[in-house]
Amino acid sequence: MTSSRPYAEVIGDPIAHSKSPLIHRHWLGKLGLDADYRAWRVAPGELADYLAARRDDPDWRGCNVTMPHKQAILALLDSVDPSAAAIGAVNTVGRNADGRLHGQNTDLHGIHRSLEGVRLEDAEVVLVGAGGAARPAAYALRRAGVRRLTILTRDPAKGRRLADQLFPGAEIGALASEPAGDLLVNATPLGMAGQPWPRLPLGGLAPGAMVFDMVYAPARTELLVDAHARGFRTVGGATMLLFQAAQAFATFFGKPAPIDLGDGLVEQLTA
Template sequence: MSAAGRAAVFGQPIGHSKSPALHRAAYAELGVDLDYWAIEAGASEAARLARMLRDEPGWRGASVTMPLKQAMVPLMDSVSERVSRLGVLNTIVASGSPGSVRLHGENTDVDGIVQALGDAGATAVRSVAILGAGGTATAATAALQLLGARQLDFVVRDAGRAADVLALAAAGGCRAEAVDAHTAGGRMHQYDAVVSTLPPHAADEFIDALGLDGLAPGTPLLDVAYDPWPSAIAAAWSAAGGSVVGGLSMLVHQAVGQVRLFTGTSEADWPHVTNVMCDAVGLPHPIR
């Protein structure tokens, strides 16, 4: 590696990831000598990845996506309060000198979701439906609580898989329920926003049951999937009169937090850096 530092995104599948384009654009704009690429790896390789970050020189950190968001947590030397509470991370910061590198876990997905919903005009919410109950739904729960949510419906096929997010929502003072798509469809007019945390195409089967005829005009949907785009649910939502923001917006905003952590840069024109990152992936600039 010719760069003074290195970072990467870990996950599986990873070939579609826009993270390398985002990070490289940010480091070039900041004048930071840091290379960034994608490494395909599953949960069974978590320990190997942690050793690599500790043993190979130059690592500043890693972005972490599925299926590693939970698997990497026990391998950290320290984690933020947020990661401790949520049990999932999306960011690893490597620091220290060779032979004594420490790994710290953070979660910038929460900030990314808050800011992406803000791009769609949802700066305060009360009642929200979340499609899915996995690691990203955990981050969405924390984000929506920051936006004032008091009622969260987790739309799942198997209510048993929602136990962790239901407990997290309740601990944050929310009423929470695991519901099927038909039940959520009957409540569609009550929701201030909907967040789909499902992987590409997984939300397709929910579209008919959700009954988007009852959607209030302008209701925001954040679909964290961004490849292919528009997703089937995003297209149906828009056709029904709702407002749509894609996962690429979330990805940009959470990546800005990672860039701050990997570079240690605090003094920068971050709105401008955000716009440069948007340009790198063909995304309109956020409205401020």
């Protein structure tokens, strides 16, 4: 397939729910770039054929990658950023000047920007979840010098695997426990619109602690409302969503994303 102008896309199955086209088209419009960004369904078993076809399309600039392809795509790329290899997942593929396909995980950038101003070195952190979103979080926290990580999960074996791979020495606890911490990160979909939220005990957090919820819709999850009422600082998932997308945008289109938290995009994403 060819296009009349440069384009990038997000691939996955299902894919119609993705917010990526909304974000990237918003930024393309603000910059006045003659390019496009779209969603493209790639079913399991079609990934290799998809990449082969896109390699031959001179207008294709790359793609974001969502489930179920984040792990499978690593073996099909020409190079992978070391951090993405360590995490075991790629969410952005760009084409280098020589035509080679390079994979990265921009969730790391989104996490770092979301936690700007939070002292992570020697901190104690509580990470809720042990799934795909928890992997870049654990990697980022270890790289930032976090001293102690407690992973709260319903599946202790899964939590232990995550710790062994990305944060050796992390402690594993149940969702109902109250570990001490300077930061709590929710890396589960619990609390998303339509999802039940088992209220987390926040009693172990230090005064002035930060609560970071990766869920972006609704903008104010029950976790954030509870944390704010207790006097903790809070940050929602829309910040992470925008900044991870911004790194991908620069990869695809060669220009910084025009992020403006007051331009109405966040409201569209979290509605």
